[in-house]
Amino acid sequence: MPHREQRSLSRRRLLQLTGATTLGAFAGCAGQLPDTGNDGGREVTPRSTVTDEPDTSVSLTAASGTIRPSPETSTANWTYNEQFPGPELRVQEGDVLSVELTNDLREETTIHWHGIPVPNPVDGVPNVTQDPIASGETFTYTFRAEPAGTYFYHSHVGLQLDRGLLGPLIVEEPNPHVEYDREYVVVVDDYLPGEPRLPSDGGMGGGGGMGGGGGMMGDVRPPYEGHLINGRLPDDPQTFDVTEGQRVRFRFVNASSATVFGVRIAGHEMTVTHADGQPVEPVDADSFVFGAGERYDAVVEATNPGKWFVQADALDGNEPPARAVVEYGSAGDSGTPQPPSSSSNRLQYGDLRAVSALDGVSGRPDRTFDLTLSRGRDEYVWTIDGQAYPDADPLQIRPGEHVRIRMTNQSPVVHPMHLHGHFFQVGNAIKDTVIVPGHRGQVTLDFHADNPGRWLFHCHNLYHLDAGMARVIKYVE
Ligand SMILES: [Cu+2]
Numbered sequence: 001m002p003h004r005e006q007r008s009l010s011r012r013r014l015l016q017l018t019g020a021t022t023l024g025a026f027a028g029c030a031g032q033l034p035d036t037g038n039d040g041g042r043e044v045t046p047r048s049t050v051t052d053e054p055d056t057s058v059s060l061t062a063a064s065g066t067i068r069p070s071p072e073t074s075t076a077n078w079t080y081n082e083q084f085p086g087p088e089l090r091v092q093e094g095d096v097l098s099v100e101l102t103n104d105l106r107e108e109t110t111i112h113w114h115g116i117p118v119p120n121p122v123d124g125v126p127n128v129t130q131d132p133i134a135s136g137e138t139f140t141y142t143f144r145a146e147p148a149g150t151y152f153y154h155s156h157v158g159l160q161l162d163r164g165l166l167g168p169l170i171v172e173e174p175n176p177h178v179e180y181d182r183e184y185v186v187v188v189d190d191y192l193p194g195e196p197r198l199p200s201d202g203g204m205g206g207g208g209g210m211g212g213g214g215g216m217m218g219d220v221r222p223p224y225e226g227h228l229i230n231g232r233l234p235d236d237p238q239t240f241d242v243t244e245g246q247r248v249r250f251r252f253v254n255a256s257s258a259t260v261f262g263v264r265i266a267g268h269e270m271t272v273t274h275a276d277g278q279p280v281e282p283v284d285a286d287s288f289v290f291g292a293g294e295r296y297d298a299v300v301e302a303t304n305p306g307k308w309f310v311q312a313d314a315l316d317g318n319e320p321p322a323r324a325v326v327e328y329g330s331a332g333d334s335g336t337p338q339p340p341s342s343s344s345n346r347l348q349y350g351d352l353r354a355v356s357a358l359d360g361v362s363g364r365p366d367r368t369f370d371l372t373l374s375r376g377r378d379e380y381v382w383t384i385d386g387q388a389y390p391d392a393d394p395l396q397i398r399p400g401e402h403v404r405i406r407m408t409n410q411s412p413v414v415h416p417m418h419l420h421g422h423f424f425q426v427g428n429a430i431k432d433t434v435i436v437p438g439h440r441g442q443v444t445l446d447f448h449a450d451n452p453g454r455w456l457f458h459c460h461n462l463y464h465l466d467a468g469m470a471r472v473i474k475y476v477e
Contacts, residue, residue: 044399046452047119050142054098056091060111062155062165063104069228070236075193077164078105084231085187085255086153086167093148093171100140101133108132111141112156113169114293115277115432117421118143120453124156125420127390128454128472132157148173149277150251150295152187159196161462162222162257170251171277177355178273178282180299183249184240188263188312188322189228190256196222198467200380219413220380222258222463227314227322234323237337240310242302243329249273250310251297254290257462260315260414260435262289263296264340265326266308270298272347276431278423279355287343289315291416293433293460296347305330307337316413352429360448361425365404369395373417373436373459373469374410381468382411382459388468395457395473401449405457412438415464419473421455422447433460449475 060080067077067084080086091097103109110132112124122141126132133139148171155165168185199220230238242248250270254261264287271282274297288296305328312322325337371384381388397403405424409415418433424447426434436443458470 044450044452047117049119049121050096050144052096054142055095056089057098057100058087058089059100059102060086061102061104062109067164067231069191069231070233072235073233078160079164080167083167084164085189086165088168088170088185089153090170090172091145093146093173095145096142097145098140098142100138102138103133103135106135108134108157109160109165110139110156111153112420113141113143113151113153114418115149115151115295116143116145116169116171117423117451120421120451120455123420123453123455125456126157128456145171147171147278150185150253150274150297151277152253152255152295154255159198159257159462159466162190162192162196166255168251168253177279178249178271178299179247180249181246182242183251185230185251185253186310186324187228187230187253187255188261189231190222190224190259190314190317190319191226191228191233192222192224192257194223196257196462198380198463200467218411221317224259224314224317224319226319227256227259227261227312229310229312229322229324232324234320237309238324239327240324241327241329244302244305246302248300248302249297250300251295252290253295254292256292258292259317260289260291260416261312261322262287262315262343262346263310263312264343265300265310266338266340267304267306268300268302268308268326270300272296272298272352275352275354275429276423276433278430280429281353281355283347283351283353284345285347285351286345288347289435291414291433291435291460292462293416293418294431294435300326302326302328307331307335309337309339311340349427349429349434352427354425354428354430358423358425358430358446358448360400360450361402361446363402365446366401367397368404368406370406370408372408372410373415376468382464383468384471387471389458389470389472392468392471394454395471396476397449397473398477399449399452399475402446403449404444404446406444407436407442409436409438409441414438414441415469416460417443417457418460419445419447419455419457421451421453422449
């Protein structure tokens with residue numbers, strides 16, 4: 001079986017990589033591009049703009065509208081095609097997807113395809129990969145949807161993500177490495193009824209200022225009123241129907257703007273099968289934690305009939321959790337769903353082992369960036385190495401390089417750091433977003449510079465991003 005052969009080779013390579021992740025002190029520095037002593041032999045081909053006939057064409061319209069997260073609640077929100085979350089886009093791996101976005105908002109917008117290494121011009125970062133789409137204008141994004149995985153799309157302008165401009169994007173694999181009978185997409189989000197604003201603009205808690213948020217170096221939390229699963233508050237939860245004996249795949253997306261969630265399914269163990277859409281060796285857990293922008297897929301065996309809550313608790317807020325219900329066909333109408341018990345086997349990053357290794361990141365890196373994540377002293381500003389985007393130097397790299405980024409978090413709050421245009425290796429996992437813990441937490445990631453262009457690397461806490469925690473990674477020859 002070629003597939004299995006390829007897989008075992010990959011695992012061997014991965015073991016080699018593991019041995020090679022001891023610190024290679026080979027410091028590059030921002031703003032300059034020192035010679036790496038490695039020129040040539042590792043050429044990469046820029047991902048060209050896709051001109052093929054699309055296999056799937058979709059029209060999305062961004063506009064203001066009203067959502068009903070529960071029967072008693074209606075909220076002014078921004079939506080794609082009057083839906084919240086936006087419509088699920090689902091294509092086969094390798095299909096050409098074309099999305100025509102019409103901007104019916106009163107301000108500029110874009111769409112970013114979170115996690116998919118698209119060609120640079122369709123990555124959707126305003127003033128980096130495209131001019132923002134003006135009110136009343138239309139822009140078409142066309143790209144080949146690969147690799148397979150669980151992704152989402154969202155506005156990349158200002159704080160628009162926290163106004164509801166998001167939706168799931170599923171790229172189906174032709175041959176999943178795990179078996180399942182049915183699947184559900186679970187979009188977890190924090191619920192902000194009002195207009196999102198930075199503390200420096202009088203947002204967060206209505207009173208502005210930094211009070212109650214952990215002091216000068218801490219954070220303040222937007223005035224979330226709860227959390228959502230697939231756009232619904234816990235008093236009107238979505239039901240996931242299952243039949244005893246089925247294997248059910250859940251695709252969890254943390255589409256929140258500022259929330260780390262702990263996720264459990266009452267009465268059931270999960271088998272985590274994918275991290276950020278990419279296949280991992282199946283690993284059992286009764287809960288996992290994910291930050292804004294991360295995704296996990298988990299397969300659950302339906303062997304415990306009844307009604308059970310799927311629950312996502314905010315780890316950094318006091319709001320009530322997001323909930324949905326797993327309901328067996330045999331459960332009948334009576335009875336309330338059971339809540340999850342406390343977790344005793346929480347998934348750790350160290351449990352994740354990618355099925356296939358990432359190419360181009362073995363051995364010593366060609367270029368290393370040591371980056372400090374911290375908060376400005378006086379204002380609501382979040383920085384990478386003391387610089388707040390957009391007044392920040394690009395991180396310059398060359399095509400073909402093995403690039404390492406070592407991050408140290410000097411603030412007390414977590415930062416879910418996301419790299420556009422590339423997957424990276426972190427430990428034995430392949431991801432595109434990784435949480436850097438607070439209080440001097442350190443994370444090292446490695447990626448192969450195989451997608452030339454200008455790519456944003458940033459915190460996926462939307463407020464941290466908007467207050468400066470971003471850099472452009474820029475390919476130079
Ligand atoms: Cu952050």
